[in-house]
Each structure stands twice: as C-alpha cells, then as structure tokens.
Amino acid sequence: MPYTFDRLFAGADFADIDTRTRAALAANGFGVLTEIDVAATMKKKLDVDLAPYVILGACNPAMAHAAIGMEPRVGAMLPCNVILRQTDAGVEVSAIDPVASMTAIHNDALKGVAAQVRDLLQKAVDAA
Template identity: 55%
Template sequence: MDYGISITLPDDFDAAMPKVIEALAEQGFGVLTEIDMAATLKKKLDVQIAPHVILGACNPPLAYRAVQVEESIGLLLPCNVVVRSGDGGTVVEALDPQVMVGVTGNEELTGVADEASTRLRAALQSLQAQ
C-alpha cells in the first residue's frame, strides 16, 4: 500500500530541516511538535541511528474541517512529516492525506484530503525546486 509522499533532497539533514519547516509554513502548516527519534532511541535504548525527526505539522483550517466531518479523525490527520538522513541526502516524507478517506470510508473527507494533499505536495515540490 502506497501511503506516503516522499522526496529526497541533496542537502544534509541540518541544512534540510529549516527548509522543510519553511516550506510547510508557506502552505499553512505550523509545526506543533518535533520528535527527535535519533536522540530518543539513543537515550532509551542506547542505539544509534542517522538523524531522524518527526514533525507534527498542522493546518488548523483543514484540521477543523476534517473534525467537523469525522470526530475521531485526529487519529488519522496527515500531520506527521518525517525528515531523515538517507543515501545521498535527506528524505522528506508525509502521510498521503487520501489515506484518511480510505481508512474511514467517509467520502465527505475527500475535499479536505484533496486540499491537504495539494498543499503537502506543493511544499515538497518547492523544496525540490530550490
């Protein structure tokens, strides 16, 4: 099952992070949380992985529209954007918002999913254009 939107940037992780946050902001997504997986796994399990951060991004108008249609949609909102070191650069991944329509079977979410998908894809495409 294809459930994500993904690009690879030529930038190293530290250079890519602020660019990703800026690209999301330009599309109306604020970053509410930042989970540093590498630091967490090092602290909790004493294992080392390449830089890997999960950004909890939110577009409030889209989130509001979705919750009006489906009260429990917060479980599926396409809020996680992963930024991680990959071969030859930095991988940026976002959950495809169409997943929330498929999982719930609620076609009333289609408009929200379409707009969220358009905005997330635009953010990622703008990163590739840099």
C-alpha cells in the same frame, strides 16, 4: 497504494533541509505542532545510534477544523506527519498522503478535504 510522497536531497545538509521544510510547510498553511527526534530518543532509551531522523507533526488549522467538523474522531489521525531522515544518498523528506490514510474512514465528505491537504503537503515537499 503508496502512503507517502517523498523527495530526496542528494548530498544536502540535514539542518538546511529541516529549515527549508519548516519554511515550506508554513508557506502552505501548516504549523508544526509536534516534533520527535527519533534518533535522540532511540539513543536515550535503547542506546542505539541512528542517523538523523525527525518526525514533524504538521497541521493546517483550517483543514483540521473542516475535517473534525465532518468526522469528530478524525483527530486520532492528526496531525499530518512529515519525516526528515538522513540516508546514504542524502536527506529524504517524506509526508503522509492524507488520501491514503483517510481510506480507513468511511466518510465521503472527508475525501475532498484529504485531497486538499495532500495538495498542500505535496507543494510543501516540492518547495523544500
């Protein structure tokens, strides 16, 4: 089962796709709670050069609140990660599929919330 859905922007500028992705997330009710610049971290910690690679920790507060109400420990799986990475073909945006990640939790009520979050994340990736 795929655990992300992805979109490739051929020949695109990384900074432009970063801006567009953040705007699309916001338009779909997500805030960016965390940001990890993986390339900068690898350079600093390991002196390894990586192409641009950023992890955005996106959260839709209403959906997170509903999920926590159904399953208090679900916070261990939040926020929803969205990655932006430079590839030879362009900039790829990938978002976690919450339905796939929630299969580890045996709570049927949570599946409906996960599906709603997946739809919103898919819209954001498509809109970027």
